Structure formats: C-alpha cells, structure tokens
Amino acid sequence: MYNAQFWVKHLGLQPHLEGGFYRQTYVSNELIAQSHLPPRYNGQRAFSTAIYFLLEHPDFSAFHRLKSDEIWHFYAGASLTLWLISPQGALSFLFLGPDPSQGHHFQATVPAGYWFAASLDTPGTYALVGCTMAPGFEFADFELAQREELARQFPQHRSLIEQLTR
Template sequence: MSEAKFWVEHLGLAPHLEGGFYRQTYLSPESIAHPHLPPRYSGQRPFSSAIYFLLEHPDFSAFHRLQSDEVWHFYTGASLSLWLISPQGALSRLRLGPDPSQGHCFQAVVPAGCWFAASLDTPETFALVGCTMAPAFDFADFELARREELARQFPQHRALIEKLTRTAGP
C-alpha cells in the first residue's frame, strides 16, 4: 500500500470535486448570523471549519475561489505549490512543505476572492495538508473555475490555467 493510500484510508478521506481527497474534521457548533457577515455571504455561517486534504501526483487541486480566507497547514509528504491569481491578475506562488531551507513554509494563507489551485512540486509524491476557514467553508461559497472564462479574464496566465483546470467548461 502506498503511503498516500494509507493516509486516505487511515483518515477516512473521500474524493473532492476540485481534485484530491478530503474530510472535514471540525465545524464550529456556533454560527455568525447573516446580518453580521459581509454581503458576499448568502446566509449564516459557522464560526470556522477545518479539513484534511491530500493530493497525490499526478492529481491537482483545480483553480477555484472561496468567499473566506483559507489557511493551509502542511502535515507530511512532499512540497506542494499553491498558485494564486489575485482579482487584479497578479500571479503568486506559495510553497508548503517540510523544508524551510528550500523555501517551504508550514502555513500559508489564500485570501478570499483569489483564484487558486494546488499542485505537487515533484512527480510520484503526495502531500497531506489541512485547511482552516473562518467563517466556515460552505459549498455555496465555492466556485470552480471554467477554463476558457478564467483564461479570457487572465490571458497572461493561460498556460497555467489550462494545466490546472479539468475541462474547458460549458
């Protein structure tokens, strides 16, 4: 059994629609009332949530965006890159991994509203990470990128968008 498969089974991870495997590990029992949230939210949200997330090469987490900041935490495996496209079109790369001397960090923040994707830095590896959000994750706040639409919006990043999206979309 591969080490990635061990973690998928041991942690009870399931396939995620953006790619990879996940399992929610925490959802706050208390919520923030809708009137107290910014207008981008469609209803009340729990205070926070957390998940395990695992990527195994050649899989990737496809470009998507969220309404809340998302904090990524590195646990084990190899390094991965988070590719962020800001609303203004600036591309940045955050690297999570086990070796700070190689430019890896143990935690990184993806700001709300950024398009982002994740990919492994080395073939034939995996990464087990965690993601924490406040307010909590809700699929109502999740938008999966449509390849052509995102490439039209940010043509300077077309090659990366084509690499880290699954289909051309409708």
C-alpha cells in the first residue's frame, strides 16, 4: 500500500492554498467565449479542466466556493467527507471512498456557488482524488472563505466553519 508522500512525489503534486496537494492534469484546448457563458464569468474559459488532489490527515480542504460545478472522483486511500453549505444555508455532506457498503461514492458533484470543504474521516489516513470542472477552472473563479464572514452569514454552522477554515 502506498502512502501519501509516495503519491505527492510520484504525481508531482504541489501544495494548494486551500490545503492538500494538487496538480493540473488536463486543460481543454478549446475555449468557450465569454459571451456564451453566464455573467458570473469574467472572461473565456476552457471547456474543461482536471486535477489530482490529495489530502493527508490532519490537513483539510478549507471552505471555498467555485463558479462551476466540480466533480470529485475517488482514486486511492481512505474515505473523506465533502461538507457543503448551499447559498440558502442548508448543510449537507457527501462521502467519497473505497467502500460502497459504508455509504462511500466514487464520484460526487459539488454544485457551483456552494461553499464546501473536505476532511478525512480517519486519523492517520490520506485520500487521493481527482476533480473535474466544466467550464474549466480558473483561479479567478475560486473564493477562499473568510472565517468570520462565513460564520456571520451562516451562524448555525459556526463550529464546522471554525474547524474547516484557516
């Protein structure tokens, strides 16, 4: 069984500002003109992008939101939880992992505009996943949550927000 550092080195992963490690693996050569995108985008976008993403306990992916849907794909390691807060404040979660009998999924979709974070379910573990977006990812479409601002917006989730922000 491989450990997290094997994957970081083998896949050439780099630290991500939300936590964890990543490497972009695909950017479509074709572009969608801004005029054909919803107004929330400030320029053209690739049709699609993909990354590898790795979390190792006790690290977490801090609450952030994106302007596109993001599909998560489970590859290796242990299960993780995706924590989602809808624009209306409803909290939900999705489990990614290797064991469907435990409620794990191999794929899960985070809708555009949702605040979301990820954490590992078991101490001492890691999870290697992939993330795919269409239209493709641009850092201009990424917003990292500010702890106090998000907690003020959703006070009912303050404890979780404090755990999963930096």
